[in-house]
Amino acid sequence: MILNTLSIFLISIGIVFFIGGAVGVLRFPDFYTRMHAAGKGDTCSMLLILTGLSVFQLNDPTLANFLVVGKIFFITLFIMITSPTSTHALIKAGFEEGIKMWKRDETKEDGE
């Protein structure tokens, strides 16, 4: 029961972060801030959702379920390493290509 509640709590928080990331990608003004929203939101929400799923698996503590938890842990680890790196690589590539950063006074001209 308490594990179920914890799992539901973690997954709900994760979904909130996901929505935040999606809204950020749509609403932020330039490439860098959008990548910031996508990278952080995705990583954090994936970690929370996967942790929630592994907590849910622990409801029935058998060996097979512990193996599933172990696999989820490795997926979490993988995402924790790769997702920030890919965000970093994309932003660095954008910076080297000379994409302009957003400044406050430019917004009125764009009309966004």
Add this chain to the structure above:
Amino acid sequence: MKILGIITVIITGFLLLQAERDFPDWGDAASPASDNRLSQHYITETINETRVSNMVTAVLADYRGYDTMFETVVIFTAGIAIIGILRVYGPSTKLEHPEPTLDTEKPDLIIETTCRLLIPIIQLFALYVIAHGHYSPGGGFQGGVIFGAAFILLALARDLQTAQKWVPENRVLNLAAIGIFIYAGHGVLSLIFGENFLDYSILTKVLPGDAIDARYHSMLGVEIGVAFTVTAIMFSIYSNLASNGKMEEGI
């Protein structure tokens, strides 16, 4: 013109939805796919005849070996066609890049470290997927794609030359050909021993164990062959596309 398109889409969609009603229900035991002797034979006899618990692999690599062999040939042909169309031999022309604002000569520390950490794991996982196709989802095609992706990641993180040091162009093509050679070799070997093409059970003369073990081990053999071809062609397609066929400077 736009209205014509919409009308066409609506009519086609209506027809598709009408036709969809004739499909058997999901998991229907009386559907044509599961209601014939062949499927029943695969479902009940695969484990006895080949000792492979994943019957998809058994059907793919043993019962329908011809099909899979020529699928591999199709991938090989696709790779050759892409090389034939894209590959350019001639004086080198550098791709034009805007002036970099950062020092790009040094490889980036974060990307470098992550790739050092991940590429061996990806390659190990690819080998696992290839070898574990008998028991779980996986096999030569999937494992080969993962293995090729490891090289593509190396080429993306550093540059194409670094990846080319490990898999130069001629070695890639050799690997692709070796893969098909391994697969067809299993068939030709069974022909030589006096059985049908790709009938692995006769290979017990060269492989350890009885006839069932021979089928089991030959399946692993042909999966490895498939993996060779798929890995090589994956990387070849990437490197040709990424460097405009010049194989000098990738993205």
